């Protein structure tokens with residue numbers, strides 16, 4: 245997946261996802277931790293004023309690409325090998341967690357959200373772009389895509405069940421197959 249990820253999403257990035265990343269991440273502040281950072285498509289969009297950037301990614305091949313992109317952008321950040329379900333961070337130590345197209349991929353989204361809630365400071369925020377269930381019954385029945393993306397998860401409901409207050413807009417991931425069109429974009433706070 246690491247090999248084909250950037251070419252696979254290229255059209256979707258050009259057709260709006262890049263702009264969406266930029267708008268979302270303009271709200272990042274303080275100590276920022278990104279989960280499932282992948283090949284680093286968010287790196288270019290972090291504002292200069294943040295205090296610290298930590299990029300977490302469990303897959304070695306993704307991490308190698310992430311490190312290369314980080315070098316190209318000459319941005320100060322730490323890359324850490326960790327799944328979202330076990331963040332090697334102390335309680336209430338993070339201001340912003342970023343998750344773009346990750347909660348659909350993690351093995352245990354509820355556990356990941358509880359970890360995010362644990363590490364966020366009171367008033368801290370989770371900034372997210374995530375897949376959600378398609379309204380078409382045919383597409384909604386299609387549960388897994390591109391080697392492990394579960395595009396069918398009730399992510400907003402899970403966030404609320406894990407104690408977050410959620411403000412989310414619906415979006416469409418244009419330039420990509422219909423199964424991954426429906427998105428939610430927003431901010432969840434502890």
Ligand SMILES: C[S@@+](CC[C@H](N)C(=O)[O-])C[C@H]1O[C@@H](n2cnc3c(N)ncnc32)[C@H](O)[C@@H]1O
Nearest residue numbers: 280281282285303306327328344345349350351
């Ligand atoms: C669809 S990609 C999204 C990558 C990147 N966030 C982006 O916006 O382009 C999903 C990423 O989640 C990572 N991932 C898979 N399981 C994970 C887990 N349990 N915890 C954190 N990240 C995970 C994958 O390795 C991959 O890099």
